[in-house]
Amino acid sequence: NTVFSYSFGKFVTNVAWEFSTGMPYTQVFGFDLAIQLPQEHPMVDAGSARTLFAQPYGERLPAHHKLDVSLSRSFDLSETVSMETEAGVMNLYDRNNIFYFDLNSLQRVDQDPFMPYISFKANIN
Numbered sequence: 001n002t003v004f005s006y007s008f009g010k011f012v013t014n015v016a017w018e019f020s021t022g023m024p025y026t027q028v029f030g031f032d033l034a035i036q037l038p039q040e041h042p043m044v045d046a047g048s049a050r051t052l053f054a055q056p057y058g059e060r061l062p063a064h065h066k067l068d069v070s071l072s073r074s075f076d077l078s079e080t081v082s083m084e085t086e087a088g089v090m091n092l093y094d095r096n097n098i099f100y101f102d103l104n105s106l107q108r109v110d111q112d113p114f115m116p117y118i119s120f121k122a123n124i125n
Helices: none
Strands: 002-008 011-020 028-034 048-053 064-076 081-090 098-102 107-110 115-124
Antiparallel strands (some): 028 048
């Protein structure tokens, strides 16, 4: 992670870049139905669903990186009340970063896409 912050006047800008190599994971080899012989009969019983896995932690998820940018400012509304505002963008270049792989649906689930935001925070002293 690299974080850069710069103050100018009453504003603060923040830039954060995150990079990570892919985490190791165990790849799914396949699915089948297991029959317990001799208790179950293949012509009558469907069997129990099971997942077959390849070598444990034999694969790696893809590397991911993202850039977040924000601009914030504080306002004093009174002696005891202040407000902080912030506007920014997460994942500025809209990169598809994997979050996890759903083994039940065999679908990739990505982290947040390009996401602008605005926030307000009130402080009472």
